[in-house]
Amino acid sequence: MSVNRQFRLKQRPVGRVGRADFDLVESPVPEPAEGQAVIRTLYLSLDPTNRVWMTDMPQYLPPVAIGEVMRGGGVGRVVASRRPDLKEGDLVTGLLGWQDYAVAGAPGELFPPTVIPDGLPIPIPSLMGACGMTGLTAYFGLTEIGTPKPGETVVVSAAAGAVGSVVGQIAKIRGCRVVGIAGGAAKCAFITEELGFDAAVDYKAADWKEQLKAATPDGIDVNFENVGGEIMETVVGRMNLYSRMPLCGMISTYNDVQRPRYDLTPFLMKRIRLQGFIVLDFKDRYAEGSIQLAQWLLAGRLKARETVVEGLEGAPEALNMLFDGGNIGKLLVKL
Ligand SMILES: NC(=O)c1ccc[n+]([C@@H]2O[C@H](COP(=O)([O-])OP(=O)(O)OC[C@H]3O[C@@H](n4cnc5c(N)ncnc54)[C@H](OP(=O)(O)O)[C@@H]3O)[C@@H](O)[C@H]2O)c1
Known part of the structure; x- marks a missing residue:
């Protein structure tokens, strides 16, 4: 894919989120500058908090600014890197945003992405839900x-x-x-x-x-x-x-x-x-929590369930599934 599609917040939604609240902007796939890496998004996490981030009410992170790429958690693969902590092929999780490609180390980044260890016996969707x-x-x-x-x-x-x-x-x-x-x-x-x-x-x-x-x-x-x-x-x-x-x-x-x-x-x-x-x-204890959840999952004591929607272009409408009860388990978008 040679194009990066991005959902940018156009206006603060009133009531339910609609496609008209976003501009879908296309631009060339970014090249990493020194200290940056480019990540191809594989899955986006849709969360009720996405709706809160679209508002300007007092909240725990800065609201998404008008014109900014919609913030969203995701899992992706590093496709180009000019930083030592992320190498090409790494699977990472972080706030990748509603876009095909994210730049790690870009100005304004809230949290750096985290590398997911290779070879875990847990599928990516469950790593984003029950074990995420x-x-x-x-x-x-x-x-x-x-x-x-x-x-x-x-x-x-x-x-x-x-x-x-x-x-x-x-x-x-x-x-x-x-x-x-x-x-x-x-x-x-x-x-x-x-x-x-x-x-x-x-x-x-x-x-x-x-x-x-x-x-x-x-x-x-x-x-x-x-x-x-x-x-x-x-x-x-x-x-x-x-x-x-x-x-x-x-x-x-x-x-x-x-x-x-x-x-x-x-x-x-x-x-x-x-x-x-x-x-x-609890971010300092994520490793402890993830290990415990993964152990329960692998022992069959914890069941993981996900609802997966296909295609970035459907993200705004899919978010409403959370408010309509259209999902069972974790709601994800597969890109
Ligand atoms: N504090 C944190 O750090 C944190 C982190 C993640 C999530 N959360 C919060 O946890 C809650 C669940 O989030 P989630 O990601 O796990 O979403 P979710 O439960 O997978 O999806 C939302 C579910 O809420 C139910 N719902 C929606 N509107 C409702 C209403 N008016 N009355 C009753 N039920 C309603 C729907 O199920 P039904 O079909 O049963 O109605 C829907 O499937 C949210 O409030 C979210 O903001 C907090």
């Missing part, structure tokens, strides 16, 4: 903030998604009763029958609050929160004294213009420990 950033989010958020103990009840929302599916499986490994909240019968069957969750709550069913009550007879000790909104408030209503709530995400609100308001009284009355976190908080 979303798996690490599940691992550190649950074990370090949720601190689940054997016999406790753990509830996780967006339970059939990338983070949620791993949270539930780790909680099972830790000896907990695990209840997942997901949209629709197919996803509920996936988490109970394929992943081994103890119960599923279909939040799209009219009686979902009764389902939650029936599934949590002893209340809830850990709520791994991925969704926010009414689901979060209902789960908080069933949390126990001194329970814990890792606040990982609030996907139900990312397309909203108005920030939501919540009643914090239950946190006081029930002394619930609420802690927001970003996986980057």
Whole structure:
């Protein structure tokens, strides 16, 4: 391929993301300057946080500027290099962006790419999901903030998604009763029958609050929160004294213009420990987390699932799958 296609942010989306929010710009494949390397993107990771980066609300990284290549995680192969730490043929992961070719060492780079060791017995999609950033989010958020103990009840929302599916499986490994909240019968069957969750709550069913009550007879000790909104408030209503709530995400609100308001009284009355976190908080421990996740995967104790969409050109529309529930497990774009 001799052309580099790049999605550049044209305007800040209002509501759902649309193709019109981006310019698709074509330019020659870049040549590396001294200290740089050029990476051919193989897979892009689509994440709810992409939607947040498109806004200018206060957040944990700078918003993507208008005219800038859309930021996105990915895995790619080094095709040309003028730096000693990256050699041609290396498989790397990093913020490659929504483009065919990324330049490592370009001005404004937030994090340098990381080399993935050769010959790992794990397919690339799983290295991006269950054993990658979303798996690490599940691992550190649950074990370090949720601190689940054997016999406790753990509830996780967006339970059939990338983070949620791993949270539930780790909680099972830790000896907990695990209840997942997901949209629709197919996803509920996936988490109970394929992943081994103890119960599923279909939040799209009219009686979902009764389902939650029936599934949590002893209340809830850990709520791994991925969704926010009414689901979060209902789960908080069933949390126990001194329970814990890792606040990982609030996907139900990312397309909203108005920030939501919540009643914090239950946190006081029930002394619930609420802690927001970003996986980057644990970056010094990624190796430890990745090794543990990979060991579980290879031992058959952790199942990885991905939804793969073909073609860079479909990335903006594919992002909406996360908000429509169109994915099971990690959502990726294959280039
Ligand atoms: N803190 C961190 O470092 C960090 C890192 C990664 C991800 N996250 C957060 O973790 C959450 C999950 O991310 P992910 O990458 O694993 O995505 P995901 O769960 O694979 O995909 C998102 C899922 O959310 C569900 N969903 C969407 N809108 C919803 C709504 N209004 N109400 C209820 N469920 C809804 C959909 O499943 P259903 O079909 O079940 O509705 C969808 O499949 C997000 O909030 C994300 O921001 C945080």
